[in-house]
Amino acid sequence: MARSAQKTRASASGNAITADLVAVLVAVSDGVPDIMTIAGGSALPSGPFEFTHRSLQTALRAWVEAQTGHPLGYVEQLYTFADRGRSGDSKAPHSISISYLGLTREDKVGEGFEAHWHGWYEYFPWEDHRAGAPAFLAKAVAPKLRAWAKSAPSPTLQRERWQRCAITFGLDDRDWNEELVLQRYELLYEAGLIPEAGRDNGRDAPIVPGKPMTADHRRILATGIARLRAKIKYRPVVFELMPSEFTLLQLQRSVEALAGRLVHKQNFRRLIEQQELVEETGAIATDTVGRPAKLFRFRHAVLAERAVAGTKLPLSRT
Amino acid sequence: MARSAQKTRASASGNAITADLVAVLVAVSDGVPDIMTIAGGSALPSGPFEFTHRSLQTALRAWVEAQTGHPLGYVEQLYTFADRGRSGDSKAPHSISISYLGLTREDKVGEGFEAHWHGWYEYFPWEDHRAGAPAFLAKAVAPKLRAWAKSAPSPTLQRERWQRCAITFGLDDRDWNEELVLQRYELLYEAGLIPEAGRDNGRDAPIVPGKPMTADHRRILATGIARLRAKIKYRPVVFELMPSEFTLLQLQRSVEALAGRLVHKQNFRRLIEQQELVEETGAIATDTVGRPAKLFRFRHAVLAERAVAGTKLPLSRT
DNA sequence: CATCTTATGCTCAAGGAGAGTATAAATGGC
């Protein structure tokens, strides 16, 4: 007992570090998924964790509200990062980043805050496949990835690298998997195709379009997008992003905005309705082109069940 | 810009805290899912994080090997906890717990280590439904939960509480959902039915069977079990727990041990085989009752694909 | 050889998912 138990208790001694909380705060407006940013769009809202707060979430909420004037609604933890060499500024004191995903209805940012919504595809243009795969993927990215794969030391490694590229980016006739946001980002990083990679290892030439961010914030954002894309398929979280009343098409557009791909309209409605997630308000959409649509509201009553039992969204092509 | 940017940068200043790494290390032997423990089975392997390590995972591996003599294989991060009032000893310096799930083939613990494998159902007896729902659930737990629900201030709250109980524990003819491990633990905690709750709020009478653990280690364990139960259904992680050669029944028993419920044998085989996750070794199981079974090995070749494309396991009744 | 136990092959029915057709209800231009 002696040895291990003592080591366990050693946690009470020194070894102080600092921990930052980082928020990926998402909203959707008119088919654009937005994230809250500070510092001119180059960083996510964040701040140090202190034990004056009761919990991590409490601390996060306080920080985000202070920085953006925007209250947090739905929140879930994403991941805790601490790798060295990813900080951008390697002389800075080491710190852990505890990241969270938050969902809100979009709102104007209050006066006096240097916080802005930015479309997340500004940071990940290769992730938007609603109008088909972006042309620059095949034209520019794929060849660079192939070159990177070829640059591996052995033929076996070359093949493995290329297989990885093909799977994550849906090349060689594979399907595009919209959930692999983080894997794609990490791959581009490894291949040195984004500015963040150069910062850390001295390489140059950002080759792939897309706005970079401070430190590893873009990686955290990728983690958040991936989580959200996975989650909307089996939990009714989209509704956190919707106004209180909406048409089924608006709901569909929001899902498509998040997923970065289109959905079969009729099947989408079938699924939503048969799961009894929504109910008609009785009202009908005004200000509309074409036949006006019924307005729906989310049935909060099902939350207890569905939050646990699950939900399904159809996510296919066309 | 001034205001928010300064706040962000404040992270570089003081606010030091400590962070512990905690491991849920899982193995399976003969239909028993085991976890590695220290301190006589009352704690999970853990230790402080220091920045001398390159990453969180590196630090975790070092700690676990030092405490248990057991090297870590597959590892994934679980969750970062920091709620106050869950520490068991509220005068201890506050600390963050970063928890990980590790999978390994079971092995003897080396000499000189106070580490032991314990079946995880010792800590969560209500989670094992392989022989049907444990009798004490309906006989003892359900009435206590109903009493707790009734003790809510308003009729609405009473109904909500009971609905929550019924959903998470599969009462009132609902299906048992084996993934809700954490929710069930939290519910029992809230209802004051487990010793850990008494430690924190002065209540008494542990009423539900199951071994408690130090601090919030049992909560972390619940998180790990829940994650693993969810994950085996769509990622080929079970194989991390299997010996290099195994029969399909052994594989099935391992899945059942983890899921805590039985599986339809023929359908299980159908799924495993059609996904090409395994291949015959050519050998045949000896030391067997009944017709001898073919031995299989995991096809590592599919890892790259399946790690991403997903896998399916049938988890039903009977 | 009868019986027990496990392995393995096959069939069937119900439900779900992907995709397409058809019709309804608005708007704007002429």
Place this chain on the structure above:
DNA sequence: GCCATTTATACTCTCCTTGAGCATAAGATG
């Protein structure tokens, strides 16, 4: 008012998956 256009909504059809059960094979044991 009529037509083209746009969106909403109702159905249908087919294929695949999943849950479940039946039947047979191949060993061990007494």
